[in-house]
Amino acid sequence: MQTNMKLKDTVLIISGYTFRTALSEGKSGNIAVVQAKNIAPGVPITRETELPKVSLEQKVLKATIQDGDVLLASRGTMTGGFKAALVTDPAQNMIAASSAYILRPDAKIISAAYLAVL
Numbered sequence: 001m002q003t004n005m006k007l008k009d010t011v012l013i014i015s016g017y018t019f020r021t022a023l024s025e026g027k028s029g030n031i032a033v034v035q036a037k038n039i040a041p042g043v044p045i046t047r048e049t050e051l052p053k054v055s056l057e058q059k060v061l062k063a064t065i066q067d068g069d070v071l072l073a074s075r076g077t078m079t080g081g082f083k084a085a086l087v088t089d090p091a092q093n094m095i096a097a098s099s100a101y102i103l104r105p106d107a108k109i110i111s112a113a114y115l116a117v118l
Contacts, residue, residue, distance in 0.1 A: 011115070012104040016074070016096035017063040019054075023097065029053030032091045034065065036073035036099035039083040042117075045071060047091040056095075063102060065094040068112045070103040086116040 007013070016034075023033060032051040039045070045065075065071070065087055073083040084103075087094075096102050105112045 005109070007103075010106055010109045011070075012106075014063055014096075014102040014104065016098040016100045016102070017056075017061055018098040023052055023054065025052045027053055029055040031056050031061070031093040031095055033095055033097050034071055034100060035097045036075065036083065039071050039073050039085045039100060041083055041085065044086045044088045045094075046087075046089045047094075051091075051094070061095050063095045065090050065096055065102060066104065068105070068107070070105065070112050070116045071096060072101045072103055074099050074101055084116045086113055 023035070030053070032049075032053050034045055034049075034051060038049065038051060067087060067090055069087040069090075071085050071087060076082050103115060105115050
């Protein structure tokens with residue numbers, strides 16, 4: 001059994017969507033957006049999470065979040081760590097902003113819940 005693996009060999013890493021303008025905090029849109037400020041360690045992201053919504057065409061978005069994904073803030077915290085959260089029961093249309101990465105683990109290799117606490 002191999003004990004040392006690289007992250008890139010266990011998960012698909014997807015960059016968040018880059019918006020051309022500042023994201024408004026509105027609630028009227030077809031897609032919920034997760035930003036780094038919405039990520040709290042140990043608190044899962046769900047359809048109930050308070051998120052801003054924007055209107056975008058779904059077909060152009062590869063940053064769509066799925067159940068079992070792990071969201072990782074793209075910048076570290078002031079204490080030197082990185083915030084990560086597990087996604088459980090996401091909204092139907094939910095994407096990550098560029099301030100977050102989506103880590104989509106291979107369930108045969110690593111548990112998403114375990115990855116979120118590393």
